[in-house]
Structure formats: C-alpha cells, structure tokens
Amino acid sequence: MKKVEVQTIVENTLNKIKILDIHTHLFPPQHENYYLSGLVETLNYHYLIAELFVSTNIDIHKFKSLDKLQKAEIVWNELFDKRTPISEACKGVLTILESLSIPIKDKNFLQINELYSGLKLTDNEIFNKSNVDSIVMTNNPFDEDEWSIFSSKTWDKKRYRSSLRLDSLMLEFNKSISIAQNFSNETSNKFIQIIDYLELCFQKSQPIYAAISLDTEKFREILNSDLWKEILKWLLEKNLPLSLMLGVKREVNKNFDEAGDGIGNIDLKDLSKLCNNYPENKFLVTCLSLNDQHELTVLGRKHQNLKIFGFWWFMNQPSIIEPILKMRMDLLGLSFIPQHSDARITDQLIYKWSHFKEILSLVMLENYEYLIKKNYPLSKEIINRDLNNLLINNAKSFLEIK
Numbered sequence: 001m002k003k004v005e006v007q008t009i010v011e012n013t014l015n016k017i018k019i020l021d022i023h024t025h026l027f028p029p030q031h032e033n034y035y036l037s038g039l040v041e042t043l044n045y046h047y048l049i050a051e052l053f054v055s056t057n058i059d060i061h062k063f064k065s066l067d068k069l070q071k072a073e074i075v076w077n078e079l080f081d082k083r084t085p086i087s088e089a090c091k092g093v094l095t096i097l098e099s100l101s102i103p104i105k106d107k108n109f110l111q112i113n114e115l116y117s118g119l120k121l122t123d124n125e126i127f128n129k130s131n132v133d134s135i136v137m138t139n140n141p142f143d144e145d146e147w148s149i150f151s152s153k154t155w156d157k158k159r160y161r162s163s164l165r166l167d168s169l170m171l172e173f174n175k176s177i178s179i180a181q182n183f184s185n186e187t188s189n190k191f192i193q194i195i196d197y198l199e200l201c202f203q204k205s206q207p208i209y210a211a212i213s214l215d216t217e218k219f220r221e222i223l224n225s226d227l228w229k230e231i232l233k234w235l236l237e238k239n240l241p242l243s244l245m246l247g248v249k250r251e252v253n254k255n256f257d258e259a260g261d262g263i264g265n266i267d268l269k270d271l272s273k274l275c276n277n278y279p280e281n282k283f284l285v286t287c288l289s290l291n292d293q294h295e296l297t298v299l300g301r302k303h304q305n306l307k308i309f310g311f312w313w314f315m316n317q318p319s320i321i322e323p324i325l326k327m328r329m330d331l332l333g334l335s336f337i338p339q340h341s342d343a344r345i346t347d348q349l350i351y352k353w354s355h356f357k358e359i360l361s362l363v364m365l366e367n368y369e370y371l372i373k374k375n376y377p378l379s380k381e382i383i384n385r386d387l388n389n390l391l392i393n394n395a396k397s398f399l400e401i402k
Contacts, residue, residue: 001372001378001379003365003369003372006365006368006369006372006378006383007361007365009380009383009384010361010364010365010368010383010387011361013383013384013387013388014357014360014361014387014391015131016131017131017387017388017391017392018131018132018133018392019130019131019132019133019353019391019392020133020134020135020391020392020395020396020401021132021134021135021136021340021341021343021349021353022136022284022309022310022337022340022395022399023136023138023163023211023243023309023310023312023340023341023342024135024136024137024138024340024341024342024343024344024349025137025138025342025343025344026135026137026160026343026344026345026346026349027137027149027160028123028149028155028156028159028160029122029123029155030149030152030154030155031148031149031152031155033145034146034149035123035346036344036345036346037121037123037126037345037346037347038116038117038121038345038347039072039093039097039112039113039116039117039347040068040069040072040113041068041345041347042093042096042345042347042348043071043072043075043076043093044068044071044072044075045089045344045345045348046257046258046259046344047087047088047089047259048075048079048089048090048093049071049075049256049259050256050259050260051079051087051089051090052074052075052078052079053256053259055078055079055083056078058074058078060255060256061255064257069113072109072113073109073110076109076112077109080093080104081109088316088317088318088355091351091355092348092351092352092355093351095350095351095354095355096347096348096350096351097112097116099129099350099351099354100116100119100121100350102115102116102119103115121347123346126346126347126349126350127159127349129350130349130350130353130354131353132341132349132353133159133392134158134159134160134161135159135160135161135341135343135349136161136162136163136208136209136340137160137161137162137163138163138165138211139162139163139164139165139205139207140165140167140168141164141165141166141179141197141198141201141205142168142169142172142175142176142179142180143168144179147201150162150204150205157206161207161208161401162205162206162207162208163207163208163209163210163211163243164198164201164202164205164207164209164210164211164240165210165211165212166210166211166212166231167212167213169194169212169227169231170212170214170218170221171250176194177190177193177194179197180193180194180196180197181193183196183197183200184196184197190227191226191227191230194227194230194231195230195231195234198231198234199234202238202240207240208240208399208401209240209241209242209243209284209399210231210235210240210241210242210243211242211243211244211245211284212242212243212244212245213245213246213248214244214245214246214247214248214266215246215247215248215249215250215264215265215266216264216265216266216267216270219244219246219266219267219270219271220267220270222274223270223273223274223277232278232281235281236278236280236281239400241281241282241283241284241307241398241399242281242282242283242284243283243284243285243286243309244271244283244284244285244286245286245288245312246266246268246271246285246286246287246288246292247263247264247265247266247287247288247289247292248261248262248263248264248288248313249261249262249263249264263288263289263314264288264289265289266287266288266289266292268287268292268295268296268299271283271285271296271299271306272299272302272303275299275302275303275305275306276303278305279305280305281305282305282306282307282398283303283305283306283307284307284309284337284398284399285306285307285308285309286308286309286310286311286312286315287312287315288312288313288314288315290315290320290324293315293324293327294327296308297327297328297331297332298331300328300331300332300335300336301331301332307336307337307394307398308328308332308336308337309336309337309338309339309340309395310337310338310339310340310342311324311339311356312340312342313342316342316352318355318358318359321356321359322359322362322363325338325359325360325363326363326366329363329367334386334389334390334394335394336394337390337394337395337398338356338360338390338391339353339356339360339391341353360387360390364383364386364387368383
C-alpha cells in the first residue's frame, strides 16, 4: 500500500466510525436545567471565562452579575474580535461555526448568534455531525436535583449512558450521609447507609462505571479508608470499574468559580498499590499533569486491571496530545482508550472529536508508514480494526458494554 492510499483509508474510516465517548458532562435535552447547547452556552465555557479573566482587566464580580448572553458577547468581543483566537478553546468555537457553515466575517456577535440560534440544532443533529454514537454522563447521586433525571423515562438511555460520580463522598461527606440515610433501613452504621444508597442508585441508573477525581491527599484516603474498602468491595460485586481522575487541585482561585481549579500533585505509587491491593477490581485512570504521563503509561504495562484513558482537562491540547499519544503507543500498542471529550456543552462534541481525530490520523499514518517500510502486510481491514478498537471496542471490552 502507498502512503496516499493509507491516508485516504484512515481518514475515511475515522469519518465513519460512530464513537463511544466515555466521559462527558452532558445531559439529554429532557433534563432541561442541565442540558446545554448553543453559541451562548459555548462562549460561557469555563475555559474561555478563565482566558477572558487573565487576558483583560475586566471586573470579575461585575462580570459574574451579567446574564449569559451578555457574558457571551463580552467573551466574543474580547477574545475573537479585539484579540486573535489562538487558544484551543477559541479554535474550538471557530471549528463549530465553520462546521455549521456560519460566516463570521463582517458580523458582530449578535448577528452570529442569530444565525446560530436559527439553526435550532437538536442533540441528535450534533451527535450525527460529530459521529458520536453514545456518551457517558457524569451523574452525582448526592445532588438531588441533578439526580432527578432518573425519575424520567423519556430519554434515550443507550445514547446517554450513566456513571456514578462519587466526589461528594470525599468533599461533602456529612451532606452525602444525610442524603443516604433517607434511603436506608440501617439506623447507625454510616458505611452500610452509603452502600444501601449506592445500591439503590445502581438499580435506578444502571451505570457503566463509578468515578472520582482526586489529589494525592484524597487518593490516599481511598487506600486507607474503611469506607472505601466497602465501596471497592461493592463495586466488585457489581462488576463496576472505578474511574480515577487524578491530579486536580480545587479552587486555586476561588474568584474564578469553576474556572478556578488547577493542577495538584499525585503520587502514582499509590495507584500501583491500589491495583495490587484490589487485583479483581478494574480501574480506568487518567492524570491531569503532564509530569505524570510517562509513569502512568509504564504502570499501564504492569497492571492488567488498569486501563489508561484520554487526555483530561488541561491535557486536552493538541500540542500535548500528539507526543503523549505517540509515547502511549510506543509502550502500550493500541491497548488503551485514546480519548474522551469531557464536553460540557453538547455542541463541543463537534470540535473536541474533530480536533482529536486530526491528531490521531497523523499519528496512525506515521505508524502505518513504518509498517509498510518493514513489509508488514497492512490492509484496509487491519486499519479499520485498529481504529474501531481505539474509538469503540477497547472501551466496550474493558467496561463490558454490550
């Protein structure tokens, strides 16, 4: 096979694959208070808000008092008009607009937003344009308003799959206990109350994994906590992997609200201990710091119950993704889950996946060129198998999704 032929096959295959996106913050449109879509919501994304705050002398407290339309207009004017939109978050907005054939030349924000709103995009149209088949939501069972989605039967549960986000057990334990107590017959043992409530949530939401984001201090609590021993035992009984999103530092700048979190330290020796101490449990793992990527990838070679996934949060930048993706392939072959979108606004699926697929195409083409030079019998079928495994089957196999 020639390079041009391989490139065509790779690009055509990537454009046809219906992706399984294993970590998002999306909700179906039926959950009206949580479904986010449209240009106004996209421009209120916390990546862009943080960029606005550090790029201007804007009065942060005054900005917070504005409505979303006013905020979106300021973001557009400051980051796309007065400044050149070079950051990945800004480029993402431009990718969305271009994919929807919305012109921006000689148009102000309100005119662009009118064109965008006039499309009246449905979630189904966005999924199709992104070539995403299904996503995994992030569902907090200790947020009663958010959790109310599971009282409804009208949304597509195959398209919007569930995960149990357990951060509240670490960050708001007393509040979590007070909620769990309302759903347990146990009167005194808090551990049993938590497990009883998680069992109820499991039956109601049918999650495909549980998840938690942690810094080193909180991660060590999992290793040493009697409660987490019980939770890990329960997860094993339910055959639920635990997704560990490691290295976040909360509230680096409280004034920035959700845009104010940053990167913290993580000791990956603790991850190895966890995998060894609970060899029958399965762990999905991603790290937030660039400094942890090589050690994490090496650990991926040492533990059968560990599966590396994606480029989380600040790692989801093209300049970072390409070299780390190559490093992972050098050490793990194609046995990891290469990406998740982490999308918070449905429209973001368009750019987060198109940007990643551009990088994946380049990296895979480089690998295939090497194989051809070494007389490996590369074929269209092999390329199709590889790309489907990366974007669908590796996740389905580890998470045991039917």
